[in-house]
Amino acid sequence: MKKNKYFIIIIIIILLSGLWYGIKRTSFFNEVIGFILSPFWESTTYAGSKTRNFFQNYLFLVNLKKENERLKKEILFLKSQLAYYKEREKIYKKLEEFYQFSAEFNYPKIAAKIIYKPMDPFSGIVFIDKGSKDKLLPQMPVLAGVEGRGVALVGQVVEVYRSWSKVILITDPLFSADVKVERTGDRGILVGKAEKYCNLQYLPSTSQIKPGDEILTSGQDALFPSGLLIGKVVSVRRDPVQGMFKSAEVKPIVDLYNLDLVFVLLKLPEIPL
Template sequence: MEFANTPSFFRHGPSPAARLTVCVLLSLSLLVADSRFGLMERAREAVSVVLYPLQRAANLPVSAVRHLGELFVAQATLKEENDALKNHALEQKAEIDRLRAAQADLAELRKTHALSTSLGGGGQIAEVLYTGRDPFSHKIIVDKGEDAGLARGQPVTDEGGLVGQITRVQPLSAEVTLVTDKHQMVPVMLERTGVRAILYGYGGGVELRYLPMGADIRPGDRLLTSGIDGVYPSGLPVARVERVDRTSSNAFVRAITRPLGGLDHGRFVLVLPVRNVPPPPPPAAPAPETKAGK
């Protein structure tokens, strides 16, 4: 059956069987020629070059989706690795800080042990636990008490100088009143001249009071324990003079000093044994009796 719109090529000419035969023979000839002599190789190369842009255009959506997925995966992986590196860096920093703190404690402990050896080895090394709860008192708490044989009155020092004195002892801890406390007084002497004086705490520092106007004292002088009270051993550094006030309105010289001991820093202190209290002074000689006639 023929249709009106069928091309004239299909309506006239050889029969379909003849056309099929010609096509089959032509195909077989091309196959044999291509397999034997490679006649179609260049044709295929030319066709592949012409069709390559079309292939890339057809594969572009799939390739874009694949690259987009890889980009998201790479960003997620990089974020995870970045977070892991940050956490590792924080852990390393914390470990370094702990190591530095341990090294500082070891250095301070060695200095305190060396101080104990230089003083005869009779002291005990104690660790500062915390400061006193009363903000108006200057006290610290150490980790040794009656169990270690500590007693009231024992002086406490460190590698810098005198820290204070034990004023209360408990079974496992002891309270140390610092030299800056307003109730503390330490007999001292000027290292340069040997002049004796009393160092008073005033709640925030220490100062020398009641020195005569002609006293030879100047800024920079170092104050040492005099040892005349029988509590503190002689020769312990206590403070350094920072300012000397000489005013005509005052009858005495007032010297502001700076403590040398680690009152507000440091972790280890040395508790020294109590010295033997010197015997009391001899009684005063009796007054001569007056004669009755006179």
């Protein structure tokens, strides 16, 4: 009797999940878990990054030869205020730069905070605090500001829930984009491999690509607008699998480990989802 009860509960949960997937096209479990855990993710990530900033900004900077307690306290107080304003200024500058440089991309943009970075060695996924209620859809490009250089592509939205979304970074094995070499115009496919660098494949064997060349999106995949900066070529070699092509390693222009603020381009894919 007890086993039957559990069996019925499991069947009901499976049916509910199936129904949910049929209507919303998202996982019921992820929706519920995400709803419950979002504040936890956000607060813990915030606490972790604040602790890191504390160690970076204060602990190693505090002079061990104390002049006196009063002055030290005052300095710390002023430093904390300064750090607070620096943090605000950093966000403001990022937003300013982003909107200044991204004016050429004629799509609405939305700023999103990274609420959780799993840091997994075999993938490159981050969770952001914007979801379907903010009009996000899967496959939308995710950008980040590059100091003095404009904006760069850092990933793509893959799963959207009501108040949060999953984003694959350009280093994730599932990521791929049609790109071109800025200097030569050669096109290729950029794929991630859960490593520091991405792989640029299917470049023509006659390509004059060399280390230092910048890689931009070509816009031919109908997912990303053309001209988005991605990274720089680190090394070039002949494709070991298909000899008629060249391949290259590309270093992302944005430090993906230190991302805290990204921008989602509300661009609908030009191909059916």
